[in-house]
Amino acid sequence: MSIASELLKRKFRAAWPHLDERTRRIMAATESVSLGYGGVSVVARACGLSRKAIRKGILELQDGEPLVGRIRRPGAGRKPITESDPRLVETLQGLIDEQTRGDPESPLRWTCKSTRAIAQELAQQRHPVSHVKVAQILHGLDYSLQSNRKTEEGEDHPDRDAQFRHINITVKRCLRQGLPVISVDTKKKELIGNYHNAGQQWRAVGQPLAVQGHDFPSKDVPRAFPYGVYDIGRNAGFVNVGTDHDTGAFAVASIRGWWRSEGRRIYPDARTILITADGGGSNGWRLRLWKLELQKFADQTSLGISVCHFPPGTSKWNKIEHRLFSFISSNWRGEPLRDYETIVNLIAGTTTAKGLKVTCRLDRRKYPTGREISDEEMSRVNLQRNKFHGEWNYLIRPNSKAS
Numbered sequence: 196m197s198i199a200s201e202l203l204k205r206k207f208r209a210a211w212p213h214l215d216e217r218t219r220r221i222m223a224a225t226e227s228v229s230l231g232y233g234g235v236s237v238v239a240r241a242c243g244l245s246r247k248a249i250r251k252g253i254l255e256l257q258d259g260e261p262l263v264g265r266i267r268r269p270g271a272g273r274k275p276i277t278e279s280d281p282r283l284v285e286t287l288q289g290l291i292d293e294q295t296r297g298d299p300e301s302p303l304r305w306t307c308k309s310t311r312a313i314a315q316e317l318a319q320q321r322h323p324v325s326h327v328k329v330a331q332i333l334h335g336l337d338y339s340l341q342s343n344r345k346t347e348e349g350e351d352h353p354d355r356d357a358q359f360r361h362i363n364i365t366v367k368r369c370l371r372q373g374l375p376v377i378s379v380d381t382k383k384k385e386l387i388g389n390y391h392n393a394g395q396q397w398r399a400v401g402q403p404l405a406v407q408g409h410d411f412p413s414k415d416v417p418r419a420f421p422y423g424v425y426d427i428g429r430n431a432g433f434v435n436v437g438t439d440h441d442t443g444a445f446a447v448a449s450i451r452g453w454w455r456s457e458g459r460r461i462y463p464d465a466r467t468i469l470i471t472a473d474g475g476g477s478n479g480w481r482l483r484l485w486k487l488e489l490q491k492f493a494d495q496t497s498l499g500i501s502v503c504h505f506p507p508g509t510s511k512w513n514k515i516e517h518r519l520f521s522f523i524s525s526n527w528r529g530e531p532l533r534d535y536e537t538i539v540n541l542i543a544g545t546t547t548a549k550g551l552k553v554t555c556r557l558d559r560r561k562y563p564t565g566r567e568i569s570d571e572e573m574s575r576v577n578l579q580r581n582k583f584h585g586e587w588n589y590l591i592r593p594n595s596k597a598s
Contacts, residue, residue, distance in 0.1 A: 224252030378514040387417040422449040425515040443484030483568035
């Protein structure tokens with residue numbers, strides 16, 4: 196915001212309580228005329244009046260008529276549409292919920308639908324509203340227009356949006372039934388040592404933390420692999436910090452750790468778990484080891500393991516990214532991750548105003564890479580594919596002969 200705009204805001208704030216509706220309009224019109232081209236928009240943002248009201252004030256200035264006549268009493272006039280239609284905001288949020296996109300590391304959200312398209316959909320649901328008012332409400336809900344960013348991980352799949360809707364419907368149904376619904380993923384690999392960590396923290400002036408001048412460590416430098424399990428229904432996180440490799444066995448071991456530590460106590464009557472996961476990485480839909488380890492987990496717990504993968508190029512829209520990982524990153528910003536204890540404590544200390552609680556543990560077990568799964572081993576996976584994209588959506592049932 197420019198200094199001139201801020202000064203204009205201060206001027207209006209000082210004068211506003213002493214003016215009535217008409218004199219406010221005249222004052223705003225006077226300021227906009229003095230600014231010249233674009234002044235109406237600048238003044239509208241500074242004082243809160245609509246551009247229509249300011250233009251009316253300009254016409255009154257041009258007419259030169261004295262300010263006499265009836266003044267509308269305070270509180271009179273047309274009520275805000277959000278008061279006359281109390282369900283408007285709720286309906287608007289419901290419309291854009293499944294279409295929401297954005298950088299999950301940011302507190303701002305943005306929608307891929309135009310305000311005109313949203314206004315048309317609202318009108319079809321008996322909530323007539325202008326696209327201008329839709330934009331105003333969205334700004335009030337912390338949505339914003341943003342330019343594109345280089346965050347795509349691949350070409351869009353033609354059934355991308357259909358898979359989003361399928362996941363959304365499946366998650367809502369399971370939550371209504373009281374079943375555990377978890378979002379899983381591996382957070383970015385972290386270097387252990389006195390290395391730079393993005394962000395800032397409060398310190399005495401002139402006393403920044405000194406860290407390594409480069410981040411190109413040798414293979415011997417230890418690394419951390421935080422694998423997260425986010426319980427969507429409870430707004431609770433479980434993070435298993437691995438020290439070896441991020442493999443399918445490590446991913447399922449982390450889920451098993453969550454179930455033994457928290458899940459079976461919280462969901463004693465559950466017979467099925469729903470997992471939403473990325474399409475790649477250690478929990479990718481192509482990975483045989485992931486499915487084989489899930490089968491072992493199903494056999495050990497007698498649980499049905501239902502899995503929904505996000506389509507290619509959409510890993511950043513997994514719930515765990517913006518419900519858990521973004522807050523962990525915020526909590527340890529600017530703090531060098533010098534040892535595993537620091538990582539575990541910072542993750543476990545992550546909270547939010549909405550009540551997020553996180554459990555964290557260190558996993559020093561070995562998870563070797565390069566393991567090949569034979570067709571014979573895969574034949575023992577009791578996998579039932581969904582009719583809609585069975586490669587992304589499937590159920591692994593316990594084998595009846597499992598011990």
